[in-house]
Amino acid sequence: MRNLLIVLSFFLLAALASAQSQPQLNLMPMPASVQPGTGQLPINQSFSVAVTGNHDASLDREVQRFVAQLSRQTGFPFRPKSGVAPTLQIHADHGREAVQKLGEDESYELTVADSGAKLTAPTTLGVLRGLQTFLQLVQITPAGFAAPSVTIKDQPRFPWRGTLIDVSRHFIPIDVLKRNLDGMAAVKMNVLHWHLSDDQGFRVESKKFPKLTQMGSDGMFYTQGEISEFIAYAHDRGIRVMPEFDIPGHSQSWFLGYPELSSGSGPYTLEGGGMNPIMDPTRESTYKFLENFIAEMAKLFPDAYFHIGGDEVDGKQWDANPKIQEFIHAHGMKNNQDLQAYFNQRLQKIVAKNHKIMVGWDEILHPDLPKTIIVHSWRGQQSLAAAAKQGYSGLLSFGYYLDLMWPAARHYAIDPMSDAAATLTPQEKSLILGGESCQWAEWVTPENVDSHIWPRNAVIAERLWSPQEVKDVASMYARMNAVSLDLEWLGLTHRSARLHMLHRMAGSADISALRILADVVEPVKDYNRWSDTKGPIDFHAPLTRMIDAVSPESDTARHFSDLVQTFAQSGYKDQAAEAQIRMWLATWRDNDARLHPLLDQTSLLQEDAPLSQDLSALGAAGLQALDYLDKGQPAPDSWKTQQLGLIEQSKQPMADMLLMVVAPVQQLVEASAGQAPHN
């Protein structure tokens, strides 16, 4: 039996984990107030909705979408009913703003009793939020689908809860963005921050400056018609769309068509490399261009906010340009920072003239700018605190970068009001408007972008909506996993695409051994994939390696680590835990023999061979450690030294991935040698 191929499903431990922290409602974000009742409201074929009070076409479409999603979740083909008492009564006192405003009332109350449910809200925007809560309440039970009796009173903690999606480095088609809007609405996010231009591509049609896309993109961009339709789609879901055009840095794509905007001499390519070109803020023609451009874009994007980027201005081109240096001295400026501040002041006036409020990254903070602007921090809460003390509003994205491949718990622990922001006065705190997750697009394609955003984005959504005290990590993971399934019913592909990609790599239907490996690795963190890339990134290369398919966070590794902790806390006596640990270790030990033939057959997997071998060796080491622990005699030093050598080797990234079960195996090895674990 030993050398048979045993596959232990990762779900086994997921089930055990969720059984431990059981019966809570699978709501994410957790509402401000939840009062459980008794009994439940059956959801069956006779389900119906009635709307009273304020009523408009947008709400009607929302109710239709709500019914369609409930139908997908439950499988009931609901049909229009008449003359029956509605299962769910909806009442809104007022309608919504034609252009959604920051701080518009999103509150609602939802009461579910066994006889019916009632959703009331001051505005139809609140109804949107409440309907998403209702969808999350519906669960399968022994008596059929039902929503538990409950009284929920809910409103967001922060008025600005966004997701930034970079569509410059890799173009993301409108239909993919739309399903992500659906996901955002499901977790009550309300801003799409659309990062529309960067060095690698300009993605918005400009009728005034057509060369921006003609020369500044690979042909993939959004027409103005598509953008207007997309904004309407977002508005229907209670989501504002804020455009970002990142200047004066991150703007190489502008210069292919309009090199006169640049501080250097070019030539410019979208492939990049070399110097970071930046705009020339000393020429009046630059402002003339921006006046015309921003006027056009201000009409296209109805949102009150306009993000001008302003980050990471690499001053080399300014330093190298004598005319620019002369300008700096002639205007009594001290340095490039002062020049950027001058640029931002000019820019802010243009933005304001178009009735927009300027938003920019940390670097734009400068006392010469009016207090109306918003500072968007990628650097940390201290930027927000510094801004707030000077009277500026702020948004946090530090800690919410989805592309850094952090586990959900790490994002979840970041609070806009913590650290430096915690010491602010209440009035200063009120200037902190919320935050945004960021999906930077160096390493995503339309195929895998969903899996980089979801389900972790739901956790950031909760941080920004729910009360600050909601922070239990075990509860978060259980609820995130439930919401993750619901999101696939909406059409997101964060789970399904991963399987497709593994099938592609394997070139066959048999991906069981491949999944064993893929389930215990994670992509390298932070910018390590980038720094491992020799030379500039090829933004048109396929992203079809294992790193592109695996989850940013290994559930299996987390559960295995929990198992080892349970075992350790029992003084290595808990036999049930040990048996499960052995099962995993044996699975891993034996997996390389299964997987190896496949790895040789396909070019997409060859680089993963050392990873598979190391996993196998870790499995064997862990099993030996358990044998020593069972015997109750310390493992020999020579053995321990050898195993720790293997463990150190296994900690190194391979194929840009990390084996996430190294630490718990190390713990077992050290324990078996009678040594207190390091961590």
Next chain:
Amino acid sequence: MRNLLIVLSFFLLAALASAQSQPQLNLMPMPASVQPGTGQLPINQSFSVAVTGNHDASLDREVQRFVAQLSRQTGFPFRPKSGVAPTLQIHADHGREAVQKLGEDESYELTVADSGAKLTAPTTLGVLRGLQTFLQLVQITPAGFAAPSVTIKDQPRFPWRGTLIDVSRHFIPIDVLKRNLDGMAAVKMNVLHWHLSDDQGFRVESKKFPKLTQMGSDGMFYTQGEISEFIAYAHDRGIRVMPEFDIPGHSQSWFLGYPELSSGSGPYTLEGGGMNPIMDPTRESTYKFLENFIAEMAKLFPDAYFHIGGDEVDGKQWDANPKIQEFIHAHGMKNNQDLQAYFNQRLQKIVAKNHKIMVGWDEILHPDLPKTIIVHSWRGQQSLAAAAKQGYSGLLSFGYYLDLMWPAARHYAIDPMSDAAATLTPQEKSLILGGESCQWAEWVTPENVDSHIWPRNAVIAERLWSPQEVKDVASMYARMNAVSLDLEWLGLTHRSARLHMLHRMAGSADISALRILADVVEPVKDYNRWSDTKGPIDFHAPLTRMIDAVSPESDTARHFSDLVQTFAQSGYKDQAAEAQIRMWLATWRDNDARLHPLLDQTSLLQEDAPLSQDLSALGAAGLQALDYLDKGQPAPDSWKTQQLGLIEQSKQPMADMLLMVVAPVQQLVEASAGQAPHN
């Protein structure tokens, strides 16, 4: 370790099976002639296509779709190239007919060498077929994606290769139909037979007779605009669209709006039940109506063929109507069959007047009809033979009913030229035009319809395209499984929807134990689900039971049965086979303990408890049988009797499903008792 939860992936055995019947090309349908070469053509980022010869917008769209699908399969984001030698050269001598004709040339030649590939065809229709072959040739290899060197000369065996999709019983939205057209094109099918009306719903907008959909449907139907766009979509893919309006039976939906067409007095409902209403062929007003209606539909549907149904005319309403009986006698007819023949003659004239060729089911065959009509046989090859002997053309659907839940091999074994048709003269044989698979829609929803059609439909496609000698079953299964993966890249959901449905039933992410059970059951066969339904079917009930999610054919059971055969052929000595058999049996034995808690928690799974218990008992019985075999002493009679009782019980359908591993377990039990197996 015993009671630990071991999950043995079904893929394990799939891999073993495919390793045995290895290196063949994953082509389905298998081309008429395949000459393997040496070497392979690399497919990488520089892939490009050039078209010479005949060139039109439809071919350009096809090439775009081809490149998009190749991009999805390989993950390469192909970009337009210029000035490079094309990887694939395409040349068509001629264009296509504006309305695709039966028998239009679909042949092509495809040569792949390591330096490039060339696809030539007499018509652009042949190019469509050849491009699908090229897509199937591309595989991942140790050196990257590549197509093997090969010379293929291909043309279809039959000119009519269709899929009937019933959209009356359950409405299927256009987008779901479109992805099924994509699937049909991938396996070179060329007719969508659109079953547009039946008792339960009339699905086409008629401007002349709007009550057909207003009263004769639940509000779900296709507008004429949608239909025209859909036909163009099909034409682009080389697929004709033939409408069917089933009369004079199967026509209750017509009578809600137009009761004057009926032979009885009504009232009529879509829910049905009771008598089967049929049209009144004795009134001139019926023909007046049909003249107007068919004239309208003949314009809407450009195809040269028009299917009038004509099946299963239940004469009770004719018998019960004195006027109709009087008409029969007055016209010297003998019975209802003569009356239907009269109706069909009148109908045929109307159809012909609109420049269409009438097609109908077996029952329309009557010597008074002109030889131009086509007999579509649901009854068997003898109908085709009888028709051919009288000079009528024929199509076979007997044996190709996908809704009967047969295994792929059973459909595969049915040949239009076998049985009674095998004895025809060559000239008579030439009247057999091909066949159609049939997806009748009593038990499908838009959610699971793909999984009822695919991948089995690919096997019927092969039967109708490939030479008659292509019939190796092991090869068929290996190639069908490969094609099945490709079809999901096209957007079909036959694999993914099953997982979604299991998640819904479980109400959680943990479906591992549920899959163990779901992977070894099949829906009851033929019309047994129907006959188990007490009273009329509720066509608006949810289809969310396990029977609705499981595959019509259990791969696991097939592989397990193969394993047991291998073991038996070794005289029960093959230790490797025995070890694998034991692993499966232990998995099943232990599965009920895992699954039981879940079954109790959700109403959608409660009915499956006996099934799970029986699977567990079968696992235990099989293991005991192996123990006896290992000991080399016959199992006691009392034990055997008890086990065979269990086995008989397990053969009964439970929750409308069959446990497909009963027979091989029975074989083990009988062998252990020293008895030759029954089968």
